[in-house]
Structures are given as structure tokens and as C-alpha cells.
Amino acid sequence: xxxxxxxxxxxxxxxxxxxxxxxxxxxxxxxxxxxxxxxxxxxxxxxxxxxxxxxxxxxxxxxxxxxxxxxxxxxxxxxxxxxxxxxxxxxxxxxxxxxxxxxxxxxxxxxxxxxxxxxxxxxxxxxxxxxxxxxxxxxxxxxxxxxxxxxxxxxxxxxxxxxxxxxxxxxxxxxxxxxxxxxxxxxxxxxxxxxxxxxxxxxxxxxxxxxxxxxxxxxxxxxxxxxxxxxxxxxxxxxxxxxxxxxxxxxxxxxxxxxxxxxxxxxxxxxxxxxxxxxxxxxxxxxxxxxxxxxxxxxxxxxxxxxxxxxxxxxxxxxxxxxxxxxxxxxxxxxxxxxxxxxxxxxxxxxxxxxxxxxxxxxxxxxxxxxxxxxxxxxxxxxxxxxxxxxxxxxxxxxxxxxxxxxxx
Amino acid sequence: xxxxxxxxxxxxxxxxxxxxxxxxxxxxxxxxxxxxxxxxxxxxxxxxxxxxxxxxxxxxxxxxxxxxxxxxxxxxxxxxxxxxxxxxxxxxxxxxxxxxxxxxxxxxxxxxxxxxxxxxxxxxxxxxxxxxxxxxxxxxxxxxxxxxxxxxxxxxxxxxxxxxxxxxxxxxxxxxxxxxxxxxxxxxxxxxxxxxxxxxxxxxxxxxxxxxxxxxxxxxxxxxxxxxxxxxxxxxxxxxxxxxxxxxxxxxxxxxxxxxxxxxxxx
Ligand SMILES: Cc1ncc(COP(=O)(O)O)c(C=O)c1O
Numbered sequence: 001x002x003x004x005x006x007x008x009x010x011x012x013x014x015x016x017x018x019x020x021x022x023x024x025x026x027x028x029x030x031x032x033x034x035x036x037x038x039x040x041x042x043x044x045x046x047x048x049x050x051x052x053x054x055x056x057x058x059x060x061x062x063x064x065x066x067x068x069x070x071x072x073x074x075x076x077x078x079x080x081x082x083x084x085x086x087x088x089x090x091x092x093x094x095x096x097x098x099x100x101x102x103x104x105x106x107x108x109x110x111x112x113x114x115x116x117x118x119x120x121x122x123x124x125x126x127x128x129x130x131x132x133x134x135x136x137x138x139x140x141x142x143x144x145x146x147x148x149x150x151x152x153x154x155x156x157x158x159x160x161x162x163x164x165x166x167x168x169x170x171x172x173x174x175x176x177x178x179x180x181x182x183x184x185x186x187x188x189x190x191x192x193x194x195x196x197x198x199x200x201x202x203x204x205x206x207x208x209x210x211x212x213x214x215x216x217x218x219x220x221x222x223x224x225x226x227x228x229x230x231x232x233x234x235x236x237x238x239x240x241x242x243x244x245x246x247x248x249x250x251x252x253x254x255x256x257x258x259x260x261x262x263x264x265x266x267x268x269x270x271x272x273x274x275x276x277x278x279x280x281x282x283x284x285x286x287x288x289x290x291x292x293x294x295x296x297x298x299x300x301x302x303x304x305x306x307x308x309x310x311x312x313x314x315x316x317x318x319x320x321x322x323x324x325x326x327x328x329x330x331x332x333x334x335x336x337x338x339x340x341x342x343x344x345x346x347x348x349x350x351x352x353x354x355x356x357x358x359x360x361x362x363x364x365x366x367x368x369x370x371x372x373x374x375x376x377x378x379x380x381x382x383x384x385x386x387x388x389x390x391x392x393x394x395x396x397x398x399x400x401x402x403x404x405x406x407x408x409x
Numbered sequence: 410x411x412x413x414x415x416x417x418x419x420x421x422x423x424x425x426x427x428x429x430x431x432x433x434x435x436x437x438x439x440x441x442x443x444x445x446x447x448x449x450x451x452x453x454x455x456x457x458x459x460x461x462x463x464x465x466x467x468x469x470x471x472x473x474x475x476x477x478x479x480x481x482x483x484x485x486x487x488x489x490x491x492x493x494x495x496x497x498x499x500x501x502x503x504x505x506x507x508x509x510x511x512x513x514x515x516x517x518x519x520x521x522x523x524x525x526x527x528x529x530x531x532x533x534x535x536x537x538x539x540x541x542x543x544x545x546x547x548x549x550x551x552x553x554x555x556x557x558x559x560x561x562x563x564x565x566x567x568x569x570x571x572x573x574x575x576x577x578x579x580x581x582x583x584x585x586x587x588x589x590x591x592x593x594x595x596x597x598x599x600x601x602x603x604x605x606x607x608x609x610x611x612x613x614x615x616x617x618x619x620x621x622x623x624x625x626x627x628x629x630x631x632x633x634x635x636x637x638x639x640x641x642x643x644x645x646x647x648x649x650x651x652x653x654x655x656x657x658x659x660x661x662x663x664x665x666x667x668x669x670x671x672x673x674x675x676x
């Protein structure tokens with residue numbers, strides 16, 4: 001299994017949609033074959049269409065607000081001693097997280113395909129909130145599928161969805177979290193694929209959804225590359241790009257421009273959700289060595305039992321609370337280009353506390369997992385090492401959880 | 410595979426001038442024992458019995474089958490139990506074909522070859538894998554064939570003409586036509602006339618294939634489709650099990666009565 005240079009990772013799959021011969025694919029019911037084939041053709045056409053790219057760039061700049069800033073966390077770096085810690089503040093993007101890139105692109109594709117309805121899944125509520133924003137902006141009717149447990153714990157984002165005129169469909173099956181929301185959303189699409197477009201909220205699902213999402217979030221690393229050159233005159237010799245991984249859309253977007261670099265120069269570190277310290281449950285299929293399985297139309301490492309039943313997960317962070325992970329991250333793991341680890345709920349909370357104490361930054365619980373790893377490794381490294389954390393979400397949505405766990409927000 | 414039990418069942422039904430009746434129930438719903446009793450009892454009226462192997466993340470099943478599946482998993486059903494249900498069933502009713510139906514991950518975890526070996530041993534007649542479409546299913550389908558097990562291809566209203574031809578060409582003895590854009594258990598939202606038109610398109614390609622129609626078939630709708638080679642009823646049976654349990658009635662008896670009534674409507 002080998003990575004190709006000079007080819008975007010999203011395109012390094014075989015004709016059946018598998019990365020590295022075994023991750024990804026399209027394990028879908030027959031009914032979805034045609035809509036997925038149509039979508040694949042459309043996306044293929046659009047990404048080569050100059051006018052479409054211009055349109056995308058226009059909305060990325062004027063609607064999403066690119067570029068998001070790249071800042072040094074001076075106080076945190078000084079406090080920890082060791083490596084320099086920087087942040088790419090993707091939470092500045094319109095809506096407060098990276099999910100806006102994928103949502104905007106899906107809305108544009110939906111328009112281009114002449115469909116009036118758009119549906120999507122959400123865990124933390126950001127994917128849903130962003131899709132509702134994009135739907136409103138482009139005049140589409142929007143339905144969001146969300147686990148009942150997540151609706152309770154991510155209320156601010158639900159309020160936003162409703163305000164944008166989207167319908168939230170609560171999902172009561174299974175663990176009532178993201179995994180169930182994605183299943184229900186796919187089931188809805190099976191029944192309504194003739195007039196409805198589906199957006200999958202991360203780099204997961206059947207092959208084409210991995211590609212569209214990765215193509216959208218790649219904007220993050222395009223910006224970062226320019227910013228690095230501006231800040232340091234050239235790409236520094238020792239960089240560590242740390243990103244939380246739920247489905248893996250923000251991590252892929254943060255890394256895509258840098259995958260061709262030698263890992264001694266640019267190390268890629270993905271941080272999954274380790275769950276509560278005392279719990280057996282987690283949402284860390286990559287770093288805790290789950291077996292390959294098929295979930296939501298793709299093969300990836302999946303938390304599951306011997307029989308192939310998907311396991312319940314547990315994490316304080318709704319956005320990372322998912323048993324599967326993107327096939328492209330499985331590929332990056334097996335080719336050893338990226339390293340994956342996890343942070344527990346407690347570590348993420350401590351990281352949140354420390355970052356907000358020293359910096360004017362308010363990362364949500366998902367990127368707090370990434371900060372936990374940065375805080376762990378920074379003291380051992382010298383100051384020529386540049387750690388960059390993707391602060392990909394704003395903590396406003398976690399207000400209730402943070403208040404409860406830390407006594408204040 | 411000329412004289413497989415599946416083909417034989419269609420032939421028998423055709424002789425009686427009626428479609429074959431196919432039932433779908435979930436293995437282990439609500440327990441291993443009950444589901445076996447249901448299977449044995451309904452096979453008096455059904456021609457072919459589909460047995461679902463329940464998955465907890467089913468992306469193409471509606472509420473009724475989900476409920477049955479979750480119930481069976483909660484009550485501890487394992488893949489090996491499912492094989493033992495089939496084994497037990499076959500010991501008594503050797504002439505009724507059994508088709509296993511489920512999601513690919515369970516076969517993948519069990520191991521394709523081991524799964525098929527087990528199927529062969531307990532005399533499974535056919536397999537439907539909901540999320541392994543054509544052409545991705547080619548290898549698995551040919552493995553089935555080598556084991557004298559029918560791999561059943563699915564065709565839906567969205568299947569393009571070109572695909573339709575290819576799928577039929579590569580299909581075994583039976584093809585499953587999904588009546589409408591829906592998960593299982595949806596209300597029939599397409600007219601029977603329209604469904605039969607699509608059905609005929611398949612038959613016109615190859616009249617020797619046994620084509621069954623499924624999704625949305627209930628006591629209300631079954632007679633309107635009775636010119637098909639076979640008709641599948643699933644969610645209506647799962648629903649009956651749920652209702653029986655809720656009312657503390659005997660699901661074996663109640664489900665059997667539903668199947669009996671379904672049969673009467675297509676005679
Ligand atoms: C702020 C934030 N970060 C990360 C994630 C995890 O998803 P992904 O790994 O696709 O970036 C989510 C998902 O909801 C999120 O809202």
C-alpha cells in the first residue's frame with residue numbers, strides 16, 4: 001500500500017472506489033446506485049469547470065470568509081516551554097466551524113443538479129447548522145437528521161438550524177447519536193433520491209461523499225500553505241499538524257496540501273475521542289485498533305463486535321462520537337503517513353481550560369482533543385518545532401456541557 | 410442449478426396459476442426459539458422463506474424491520490444461531506427453500522468463505538445482500554454459485570437500462586424487483602400498474618428468470634400484483650410480531666394467520 005505524490009488523496013482510489021485496495025468503496029442499496037452515479041458525474045464535471053471553481057472561490061471568500069487567521073499562541077507556548085504552538089482559527093469561518101465548506105459546496109451541487117431539497121446528518125450540530133445556512137442562502141428546503149441525545153447536548157446549534165428554517169428530524173434508534181443520524185439520513189435518501197440531494201457531514205459514506213467533502217475542506221490547507229510561507233518565508237523544517245478526527249473532514253482539509261511532504265518535516269497527527277477515562281467505550285477506531293468493517297456504505301476501521309454489529313461509542317464531544325472514520329484516514333494510517341492517537345474526555349476538558357486561560361481562543365470540545373495532544377507533546381520539543389492545531393470549531397455550542405463540567409463557561 | 414428448490418417452488422406455484430409467496434422474518438425475533446417456530450408454521454403457506462440476519466445499522470430498512478432486528482439482537486441472536494435455525498428448519502421441512510438476507514458487514518466479519526461453507530452445510534438455498542450491489546457483488550455471487558447457492562440480484566426503479574441488462578445477464582435463478590423508492594415497510598406509493606410495467610421490462614429481457622416483487626406489499630396490496638412470479642411480504646409480518654408481543658398474544662399463531670390470509674388473496 002503506497003501513497004502517490006502529486007495526486008490529491010481523494011483521487012487515489014481504484015475503479016471501485018477503494019483506497020489502498022480495501023478502504024472506502026460504495027456499499028449501497030441498488031436504489032442508490034443511480035443517484036450516486038449521477039452525483040459522481042456531476043461532481044466530476046463541476047470540479048473541472050472554471051466557472052464553478054470561480055463561484056466556489058467567490059463564496060468561500062465572501063460568504064465563508066477566507067482566509068481564516070493563522071496565529072501564534074504566544075502565552076500558551078511560553079507557559080508550556082518547548083515547541084511553538086500556533087493555531088489555524090478555522091472557527092472564524094461563517095457559522096463557527098469547518099463544516100461550512102462542505103455544506104456550501106453541497107448546496108452549490110444541489111442547485112446545479114436542479115434539486116430543491118437537501119438533507120444531511122449532524123452530530124455536534126455544526127454540519128446541520130451549516131447546511132441549514134447554505135440551504136437558506138441558496139433557496140433550498142432543508143431537513144437535518146440528528147440523534148435525540150445530541151439534540152439535547154448541542155442545543156445552541158439546534159436553535160440556529162431552526163432559525164434558518166430547517167426541519168430537525170430527531171432520531172431515536174440505537175444510541176441516538178451521530179451514527180444513527182447518518183443511518184436515518186441515508187434511509188430517507190433511499191426513499192426520496194428522485195428530488196432530494198443528500199450531503200454527508202464528513203469524509204465518510206460512499207466514495208463520492210468522501211471526495212466531495214475532502215475537496216471542500218481542502219481550502220483550509222491551501223490557506224495555511226500561503227500563510228506559512230508569508231510568516232516564515234518558506235515552509236519551516238519541523239512542523240506538526242494536529243487535528244481532531246471524528247469522520248476526518250477537518251483533518252483531511254488541514255493536511256491535504258502537506259501529504260506529499262516528508263513526514264520528518266511535516267508530521268500529521270490525528271486525535272480521536274478516547275471517551276471518559278474510566279469507560280470501556282470510546283470513539284477511536286484508528287488509535288485503538290478497531291477491525292475493518294463496513295459502515296454507512298464504506299469500508300473503514302470501525303468500532304464493532306466480532307459479529308459485525310456496530311458498537312456504541314461514548315465521547316463528551318458529539319462531533320467525534322462516531323464508531324467509524326474516513327477511509328482516507330485508514331489509508332493514511334496504514335501507509336504510516338499520519339499518526340493517530342486519542343485524548344480522553346478529561347484531557348480534552350483540561351486542554352480547553354488551559355487554552356482559554358492563556359489565549360483569546362474558544363475551541364469547542366472537538367479541537368480541544370487536538371489541543372490536549374499539543375499540550376502533551378510541546379514541552380518535550382524544542383522551539384524550532386512548529387506545532388499547529390486546527391481550532392476548527394467554536395465552543396459556544398458546548399456551553400451547557402462546559403458549564404456543567406467546569407462550573408463556568 | 411436447474412433443479413434447485415427455489416426454481417422448483419416457482420414451478421409449483423406456476424402450476425397452480427399463482428405467484429409464489431415469499432415471507433421475510435428476522436432470525437431471532439423475538440427469540441431464537443420463537444423465530445424458528447414462526448418459520449416452521451408459516452412455511453405451511455409460504456413457498457419460500459426469507460430469513461433476515463439482523464444488523465444494528467441497517468441503511469435500507471424501515472421502522473418495522475428495524476424494530477424486529479434490534480429486538481433480536483437485544484435478545485442475543487448470533488450468526489451461528491441463525492445457521493442452527495436453518496439447520497433445524499431444514500430437518501423437518503426439507504422442501505421449502507430458505508433465503509438468508511442481510512448486510513455485508515456481517516458476512517465480511519464472519520469471512521465470506523466460512524459463511525458460504527456454513528450456508529451450504531445447513532442447506533441455505535439463496536442469499537440476498539442488501540448493500541452489495543452489482544458489479545461489486547460479482548466475486549461473491551460466483552462464490553455462491555460454486556456452492557450451489559443462489560445469489561439474488563436486486564433491481565430497483567432507479568436501475569438504468571444498461572445496468573438492468575447486465576444484472577439480468579449475470580443473475581442466477583431469481584431476481585428481486587424493489588417496487589418503489591423506499592426503505593422496507595414503506596407505504597406503496599406507486600400504482601400496481603406502473604410496478605408491473607417495470608416488472609415486465611425485466612421479464613422481457615429473460616422470461617426464464619423468476620422475478621419477485623417486494624417492498625410495500627401487504628394484505629391490502631398483494632392481490633393487485635399477483636401476476637408476478639413471486640411476491641415478498643416482510644414488514645407486515647414484522648409488524649404483526651410487534652403487535653402480538655405488545656398485546657401479549659402468541660406471535661406464531663398471529664403471523665401464521667396473516668400469511669394464510671396473504672396466500673388466500675393470491676390463489
Ligand atoms: C467543530 C468540529 N470539529 C470536528 C468535528 C468532527 O468531524 P470531522 O472529523 O469530520 O472534522 C466536528 C463534527 O461535528 C465538529 O463540529
